[in-house]
Amino acid sequence: MKATAGPAEIPIIGSILDLRRDPPRFFAGLAAKYGDVVRFTVFGREALLFSDPELIKEVLIAQPKNFRKSRGLQLAKALLGDGLLTSEGDLHKRQRKLASPAFAKSRMGKYGDEMVRITREQAAGYAAGETVDANQLMMRLTLAIVNKTLFDADVTGDAPKVAAALEVILNNMDRLLNPFTEIMNMLPLPSTLRLREATESLNTIVYRIIAERRASPEDRGDLLSIFMAAQDEEADGARMTDKQIRDECLTLFIAGHETTANALAWTLYLLAKNPEWVTKARAEIKAVTGGSSLTATHFPQLKILYRIFAEALRLYPPAWTISREASVDTQVGGYDIAAGTTVVMSQWVMHRHPRYWPDANAFDPDRFLPENEATRPKFAYFPFGGGPRQCIGDQFAWMEGVLILAVLLEKFTPQLTAPGYEADIHPMITLRPRGGMPLVFAKA
Numbered sequence: 001m002k003a004t005a006g007p008a009e010i011p012i013i014g015s016i017l018d019l020r021r022d023p024p025r026f027f028a029g030l031a032a033k034y035g036d037v038v039r040f041t042v043f044g045r046e047a048l049l050f051s052d053p054e055l056i057k058e059v060l061i062a063q064p065k066n067f068r069k070s071r072g073l074q075l076a077k078a079l080l081g082d083g084l085l086t087s088e089g090d091l092h093k094r095q096r097k098l099a100s101p102a103f104a105k106s107r108m109g110k111y112g113d114e115m116v117r118i119t120r121e122q123a124a125g126y127a128a129g130e131t132v133d134a135n136q137l138m139m140r141l142t143l144a145i146v147n148k149t150l151f152d153a154d155v156t157g158d159a160p161k162v163a164a165a166l167e168v169i170l171n172n173m174d175r176l177l178n179p180f181t182e183i184m185n186m187l188p189l190p191s192t193l194r195l196r197e198a199t200e201s202l203n204t205i206v207y208r209i210i211a212e213r214r215a216s217p218e219d220r221g222d223l224l225s226i227f228m229a230a231q232d233e234e235a236d237g238a239r240m241t242d243k244q245i246r247d248e249c250l251t252l253f254i255a256g257h258e259t260t261a262n263a264l265a266w267t268l269y270l271l272a273k274n275p276e277w278v279t280k281a282r283a284e285i286k287a288v289t290g291g292s293s294l295t296a297t298h299f300p301q302l303k304i305l306y307r308i309f310a311e312a313l314r315l316y317p318p319a320w321t322i323s324r325e326a327s328v329d330t331q332v333g334g335y336d337i338a339a340g341t342t343v344v345m346s347q348w349v350m351h352r353h354p355r356y357w358p359d360a361n362a363f364d365p366d367r368f369l370p371e372n373e374a375t376r377p378k379f380a381y382f383p384f385g386g387g388p389r390q391c392i393g394d395q396f397a398w399m400e401g402v403l404i405l406a407v408l409l410e411k412f413t414p415q416l417t418a419p420g421y422e423a424d425i426h427p428m429i430t431l432r433p434r435g436g437m438p439l440v441f442a443k444a
């Protein structure tokens, strides 16, 4: 057994400064310089960066019980309570089981219909030929889709309030990664008060909807109906409490729209830079629909758009890193890991790793042809994580991404605002484009 994990001890000051400036590229630099296992410290805490698919697989799939979510996400509990993203152990297992019917295949068709309908509705208002912030448009769109599939029609009147509150919360989410957050939350800072107000505003709306739905509990085919009806038969048969439903709804609001919106903004940007793929995707849409109106039932046949979206998720993974904290002393791949050590596994690093991706920075959706996919280890590509904590909304997101792109491409051609425009990353909890995503939606 190797007594120490990794060859490199990065000086503490350097690591923090670089980490704050550009963490994805900082991690990529560490992996390129020091290899598959790198040891460094953050605020005096031991951390390991794993950039080997087998080690990542072992942490996420073989040993999930020995690792818990990292400190940042544990702090997010202040906002999200014990929803799927933040809960641990038996509670997580139970909630995941309760929530999973909401993401069953049989539900997806109905969600897909809403995705197409809402995209058409919003796209009708897009200003063709003018510069738009595609990131903002995609946030509005995916929020409307999550609202509709979660709450059916009930939230329509509250949509502006929900959007405003979420904006405050999302803009403050990075605070949750700040080790001083607990102290800051106790101080009456204006940002703390705004955050509290936004959380209360969402709570009021979510609790009201829950109360209304309890009063007339028929199945409306949305996620909320499923949470209301969900029973854990193995346990005591108790339904989810209002607090649990609130936590799950807020979690899904937050986990379920910004990630997909970022992915779509990056995809539209990559399409603007690679117009030959717009032509290919359109030819496929035409062949699949036979010239009739596109519907959610066409989703499984839109294979080129699927590969385009997959390639965008490779180059700009919205969840650009996953961290875990060892809850016990353990070993991974023969390396000793002490309890309390943070293990970082970065999609940004792995998705551009030259060992698995020739010409890694080039946009080439054909990497996701089945014959090419078969040549790579599973955890060279993991935009949705893996193991028991894998994204519960992954199928929802694939469908949403592909259908939104199909509807948009029927109407518009995404174009850069100036030749050679290069978007930069703004790594928050998700990988946003820095300063938004200016694009022109030219008439198709």
Ligand code: HEM
Pocket (backbone or CB within 6 Å): 084, 085, 086, 096, 251, 252, 255, 256, 257, 259, 260, 263, 317, 318, 319, 322, 323, 382, 383, 384, 385, 386, 388, 389, 390, 391, 392, 393, 394, 396, 397
């Ligand atoms: C492109 C879009 C998306 C990406 C890249 C993404 C990525 C991820 C990743 C990497 C995780 C695992 C985090 C970890 O292991 O620490 C995760 C978890 C989760 N995601 Fe997503 N996600 C996306 C869309 C969605 C959607 C649409 C929903 C819901 C409608 C959703 C709901 C969740 C939830 C509830 C969890 C926690 C699951 C658990 O721990 O049991 N996500 N997501």
